[in-house]
Amino acid sequence: xxxxxxxxxxxxxxxxxxxxxxxxxxxxxxxxxxxxxxxxxxxxxxxxxxxxxxxxxxxxxxxxxxxxxxxxxxxxxxxxxxxxxxxxxxxxxxxxxxxxxxxxxxxxxxxxxxxxxxxxxxxxxxxxxxxxxxxxxxxxxxxxxxxxxxxxxxxxxxxxxxxxxxxxxxxxxxxxxxxxxxxxxxxxxxxxxxxxxxxxxxxxxxxxxxxxxxxxxxxxxxxxxxxxxxxxxxxxxxxxxxxxxxxxxxxxxxxxxxxxxxxxxxxxxxxxxxxxxxxxxxxxxxxxxxxxxxxxxxx
Amino acid sequence: xxxxxxxxxxxxxxxxxxxxxxxxxxxxxxxxxxxxxxxxxxxxxxxxxxxxxxxxxxxxxxxxxxxxxxxxxxxxxxxxxxxxxxxxxxxxxxxxxxxxxxxxxxxxxxxxxxxxxxxxxxxxxxxxxxxxxxxxxxxxxxxxxxxxxxxxxxxxxxxxxxxxxxxxxxxxxxxxxxxxxxxxxxxxxxxxxxxxxxxxxxxxxxxxxxxxxxxxxxxxxxxxxxxxxxxxxxxxxxxxxxxxxxxxxxxxxxxxxxxxxxxxxxxxxxxxxxxxxxxxxxxxxxxxxxxxxxxxxxxxxxxxxxxxxxxxxxxxxxxxxxxxxxxxxxxx
Numbered sequence: 124x125x126x127x128x129x130x131x132x133x134x135x136x137x138x139x140x141x142x143x144x145x146x147x148x149x150x151x152x153x154x155x156x157x158x159x160x161x162x163x164x165x166x167x168x169x170x171x172x173x174x175x176x177x178x179x180x181x182x183x184x185x186x187x188x189x190x191x192x193x194x195x196x197x198x199x200x201x202x203x204x205x206x207x208x209x210x211x212x213x214x215x216x217x218x219x220x221x222x223x224x225x226x227x228x229x230x231x232x233x234x235x236x237x238x239x240x241x242x243x244x245x246x247x248x249x250x251x252x253x254x255x256x257x258x259x260x261x262x263x264x265x266x267x268x269x270x271x272x273x274x275x276x277x278x279x280x281x282x283x284x285x286x287x288x289x290x291x292x293x294x295x296x297x298x299x300x301x302x303x304x305x306x307x308x309x310x311x312x313x314x315x316x317x318x319x320x321x322x323x324x325x326x327x328x329x330x331x332x333x334x335x336x337x338x339x340x341x342x343x344x345x346x347x348x349x350x351x352x353x354x355x356x357x358x359x360x361x362x363x364x365x366x367x368x369x370x371x372x373x374x375x376x377x378x379x380x381x382x383x384x385x386x387x388x389x390x391x392x393x394x395x396x397x398x399x400x401x402x403x404x405x406x407x408x409x410x411x412x413x414x415x416x417x418x419x420x421x422x
Numbered sequence: 423x424x425x426x427x428x429x430x431x432x433x434x435x436x437x438x439x440x441x442x443x444x445x446x447x448x449x450x451x452x453x454x455x456x457x458x459x460x461x462x463x464x465x466x467x468x469x470x471x472x473x474x475x476x477x478x479x480x481x482x483x484x485x486x487x488x489x490x491x492x493x494x495x496x497x498x499x500x501x502x503x504x505x506x507x508x509x510x511x512x513x514x515x516x517x518x519x520x521x522x523x524x525x526x527x528x529x530x531x532x533x534x535x536x537x538x539x540x541x542x543x544x545x546x547x548x549x550x551x552x553x554x555x556x557x558x559x560x561x562x563x564x565x566x567x568x569x570x571x572x573x574x575x576x577x578x579x580x581x582x583x584x585x586x587x588x589x590x591x592x593x594x595x596x597x598x599x600x601x602x603x604x605x606x607x608x609x610x611x612x613x614x615x616x617x618x619x620x621x622x623x624x625x626x627x628x629x630x631x632x633x634x635x636x637x638x639x640x641x642x643x644x645x646x647x648x649x650x651x652x653x654x655x656x657x658x659x660x661x662x663x664x665x666x667x668x669x670x671x672x673x674x675x676x677x678x679x680x681x682x683x684x685x686x687x688x689x690x691x692x693x694x695x696x697x698x699x700x701x702x703x704x705x706x707x708x709x710x711x712x713x714x715x716x717x718x719x720x721x722x723x724x725x726x727x728x729x730x731x732x733x734x735x736x737x738x739x740x741x742x743x744x745x746x747x748x749x750x751x752x753x754x
Binding site: 154 | 561585589633634637747
C-alpha cells in the first residue's frame with residue numbers, strides 16, 4: 124500500500140482540484156458558449172438548406188417582373204395571382220389524377236400489407252424472415268429495368284394513359300415499405316394483450332377490431348402517409364405511361380416549362396402547389412419517417 | 423369428458439414426448455400463410471414477371487422501326503434472335519460505357535457528400551438547442567419537395583445565369599463591394615455534372631441525416647455518461663464511442679442511398695436531359711433514350727439487366743446490414 128501511493132499520488136491533486144472548481148477543465152470548453160456556437164452553426168446550415176424551398180415559396184408570391192430581377196428583389200409586393208394562373212392552366216385535373224393514384228394505391232397497399240404483416244408477426248408463418256427479405260429485395264430492383272415490359276404489357280391490354288395502371292404500379296412499389304413498417308408495428312404489440320383477449324372470449328375479428336386496430340392506428344397512419352408521399356412524387360412511370368387523360372402532377376410540372384416569356388414565378392407557384400400535400404404529409408409523419416425510409420430497419 | 427381432456431394435455435408415459443411447439447400441422451401452416459398470399463402473389467406478378475420478360479427481350483434483335491416477322495407474345499414483331507449480342511453492344515458501345523461511368527461518378531459523389539453533410543447535421547441536431555424541433559422540420563423539407571419540382575427549381579430559380587438566385591447573390595455581394603456587376607456563371611452548361619450532383623445532394627442529405635440522427639439517439643446514455651465522467655473529450659467520445667456505434671447506420675444510409683441514387687431519373691430528365699452531349703447521361707436515362715428515342719428494345723432490355731445485376735451487388739451488402747440490425751432488434 125505505502126509503496127504504491129507515491130507513484131499514483133501526483134495525479135490525484137490535479138483531478139481533485141479540477142472537480143470542485145466547476146466544469147472548466149480545458150480552455151475553450153465553456154459549455155454555455157460552446158452551446159451557442161453549435162446552435163448558431165446548426166441554424167445557419169438549416170437555413171442554408173431550407174433557402175431553396177423558402178425562395179421557391181417567396182418567388183411564387185411575386186409578380187413575374189420581380190421574379191426575374193438581378194440582384195433578386197426580396198421585398199417585392201406579394202399576391203396569390205400566380206396560383207390562380209396555375210389553376211387556369213388546368214392544374215386541377217392533374218392534381219386530381221395524382222390524388223386518385225396516390226390515395227387508391229395507398230388504400231390498396233394497406234389492404235394487402237396489413238394481413239401480410241399479421242402473418243409475419245402475430246401468427247408468423249415458418250421462415251417469416253425469408254418472406255420479409257423477399258419483399259425488401261423487390262424495392263431494390265431498379266424500376267427502369269422493368270419499364271419496357273410493363274409498357275408493352277400495358278399497351279397490349281389497352282391500359283396506357285389509365286390511372287389504374289399507375290395505381291397497380293404504385294401499390295407494388297410501396298409494398299415492401301408497407302409490409303416492413305406494419306410488421307414492425309404489429310410486432311410491438313405485447314403477446315400478453317392478445318392472449319388476455321382470447322381468455323376473455325374475444326373472437327378473432329373482435330380482437331382485431333377493438334384491441335389491435337387502436338394499438339396500431341398511429342403506425343397505420345404513418346405508413347399510409349409515407350406510401351402517399353412516394354406515390355405522389357413518382358415521375359418515371361407517370362411520364363412514360365400516361366398522356367392527356369391521366370397525367371399526374373409531376374407530368375404537368377414538366378410540361379409547364381415550354382411556355383413563352385417569363386414563367387419563373389408561375390413555375391414556382393406550380394412547384395409549391397404540387398409539393399404542398401407531401402410537405403404536409405411529411406411533417407405530419409416526421410417522427411415515423413425514418414422508419415419508412417429505412418424500410419423499418421431503424422426506429 | 424375430463425379424461426379425454428386430460429389425455430390431450432398430459433402425455434402418458436408410454437407416448438413419445440410432445441413435439442416442439444414450433445412444428446405446425448399442415449393445415450395450421452396454410453391458415454397462417456393465408457393472409458400473406460394476396461400480397462405475395464401481387465408482388466411476384468407485378469415485380470418479378472416484368473424482369474423475366476426483360477431478360478427474354480434482351481436476347482432479341484428488336485427495333486420498332488425495323489419490325490421483323492417473328493412475334494413476341496403478341497406485343498410486337500422482332501427481327502431475329504440475338505443471343506448475347508445485345509450484351510456485347512452494351513459493353514462495347516461508347517455511349518453506354520459513358521453512361522456506366524456517369525452513373526458511378528454521380529452515385530458515388532452524391533452519396534458520399536450527402537452522407538458527410540447528413541452526419542454533420544445529425545451531430546448538430548443531436549444536441550439540445552433553441553428551436554431544434556423547428557430546425558429538424560425545416561431540414562426534412564428538401565427531401566419532401568417533389569423531386570421533379572426541386573429539379574426545376576434548381577434549374578430555373580437557382581442556376582439560371584440571368585435571374586437565378588446563385589448569380590443574383592453573387593451580383594449582390596459584388597455590388598456591395600462596389601463592383602459594377604457580379605460574375606455571370608452558367609452552371610448547367612459549364613459544369614453540368616456538378617450542377618446535377620449539387621441538386622441531388624441537397625435532396626438526399628435529409629434522408630442521410632434522419633437515419634444517422636436515429637442512430638445517434640439510440641446510443642446508450644450510460645456509456646456516454648461514463649465517458650464524460652472519465653473526462654473523455656468531445657472528440658474522443660465521438661471517435662471511440664459514437665463512430666463505432668454509428669458504423670452500421672452509416673453503412674445502411676450509404677447503401678440505401680446508393681440504391682436510390684443509382685435509379686436517378688427525374689433530375690437528369692429535368693435539369694440536363696443527359697447533356698450537353700452525353701455528359702450527364704446515366705444508365706436509367708440512357709435506357710430510357712434507347713427505349714423511347716432509338717426504339718432499340720433488345721439493347722435497352724440488355725442494359726436494364728446490367729443495371730439490375732449492378733444493383734443486386736450493392737443490394738446484397740445492404741440486405742446484410744439490414745439483416746444484422748433486424749436480428750439484433752429481435753434478439754433483444
